[in-house]
Amino acid sequence: MRQETAANEPRAEFDGSGGELRAELSGNWTVEHAERVEHEINELVAAAEGEGRALLDLSRIERLDTLGAWVLDRTRHDLGGRGIAVDFVGARPEHHILLNEVAYRGFQPRTEKRATTLVDVFADVGEAIVRAGRDFVQGISLLGEIVTALIRVLLVPSRFRLPSLTNQLEQIAFRGVPIIVLISFLVGCIVAQQGIFQLQRFGAQTFVVNLVGILILRELGVLLTSIMVAGRSGSAFTAEIGSMKMREEIDALRVMGLDPIEVLIVPRVLALVIGLPLLTFLSSIAALVGGGLVAWIYGDIPPDxxxxxxKATIGLNTFLVGLIKAPFMALVIGVIASIEGIAVQGSAESLGRHVTSSVVKAIFMVIVLDGFFAVFFAAINY
Known part of the structure; x- marks a missing residue:
């Protein structure tokens, strides 16, 4: 038997007889006495060696917090693993509730990290392919829901939310004009400058007009705009829808009898489909202005x-190629941003992860889609 002098310190008085250890716990088993709690438990575990059963009397415990309950539950697990049955008796109702709550949190075995092998590499590749396939199926499913909601809106025009569409057009198109025009202007200047420096070797600097015109109107204008819209508006869509999902506002819409696809996603996707071609046009003009300015300064090619x-080089088909791509890229950005927003769980970490994933996936798919269009237009000689 042992006794401590301080009345509020955790104590464990135990006695073993007949293959059974009886321990009477008292004092405050709280975080303030964590070191003493560990000391008493270690002595109790040592005293229980060789016994078949341990009976812990908790009736004299004055205070018990999460740390104390966790230590007691851990001791029960440790002694149980050694073949010693442990029972708690005399616990107060509030202590009994805390012990039950702690008991639900089992001790998970530590997972050993596998060494990087060829099998692990193939497994990671397989998981990535499965995730990509799952994302593709989800994208097709959401696209079908968007088309269905759009048809319902067209059949019943009173369901259409024009203020929401107008607000999204302002956020996407109007407020996005300055940054897109500035970046496109600078890219046009850079392309023209590098083109002039390379073509001057062959005395063909006048062909920089062909280079800038075709490259900007067919590829760079729509590609730059789509990438910037994916980073600016796509991430905003995911963050907005994701935060609504976290606060259960989407569930509230369903309870109110409203379709979240129709209320939240259709206006955003429509605004993207309308706004991206307009931004592409402005981006192309800004890039051509930048290219013309640099051609005038470095290549002695006057504006006229x-x-x-x-005008002699660029045909209508060259101008239309970039505009034809824009709505499809806008649709891809909107669908990916919506999928990632709906997939957000109830934590800030999940929101950040899905916003990042939305931007990365949207930019990747925009570039892939641009490649498909390049192959298609080359095949039909357009």
């Missing part, structure tokens, strides 16, 4: 000569 050669 630049415009005349551009």
């Amino acid at each position: 000569a630049f415009l005349a050669r551009l």
Whole structure:
């Protein structure tokens, strides 16, 4: 038998006889006495060696917090693993509830990290392919829901939310004009400058007009715009829908009899489909202005000569190629941003992860889609 002098310190008085250890716990088993709690439990575990059963009397425990309950439950697990049955008796109702709550949190075995092998590499590749397939199926499913909701809106125009569409057009198109025009202007300047420096070696710097015109109107204009919209508006869509999912606002819409696809996603996707071609047009014009300015400064090509050669070089099909791509890229960005927003769980970490995933996936798919369009237009000689 042992006794402590301080009345509030945790104590464990135990006695073993007949293959059974009887322990009477008292004092405050709280975090303030964590070191003493561990000391008493270690002595109790040592005293229980060789016994077949341990009976812990908790009736004299004055205070018990999560740490104390966890230590007691851990001791029960440890002694149980050694073949010693442990029972708690005399616990107060509030202590009994705390012990039960702690008992639900089992001790999970530590997973050993596998060494990187060829099998692990193939397993990771397989998981990535499965995830990509799952994302593709989810995208097709959401696209079907969007088309269905759009048809319902067209059949019943009173269901259409024009203020929401107008607000999204302002956020996507109007407020996105300055940054998109600035970046496109700078890219046009860079392309023209590098083109002039390379073509001057062959005395063909005038062909920089062909280079800038075709490259900007067919590829760079729509590609730059789509990437910037994916990073700016796509991430905003995911964050907005994801935060609504976290606060259960989407569930509230369903309870109110409203379709979240129709209320939240259709206006955003429509605004993207309308706004991205407009931004693409402005981006192309800004890039051509930048290219013409640099051609004038570095290549001695005056604006009238630049415009005349551009008119002779660029056909209507070259201008239309970029605009044809824009709505499809907008649809891809909207669908991916919506999927990632709906997939957000109830934590800030999940929201950040899905916003990042939305931007990365959208930019990747925009570039892939641009490649498919390039192959298609080359095949039909357009």
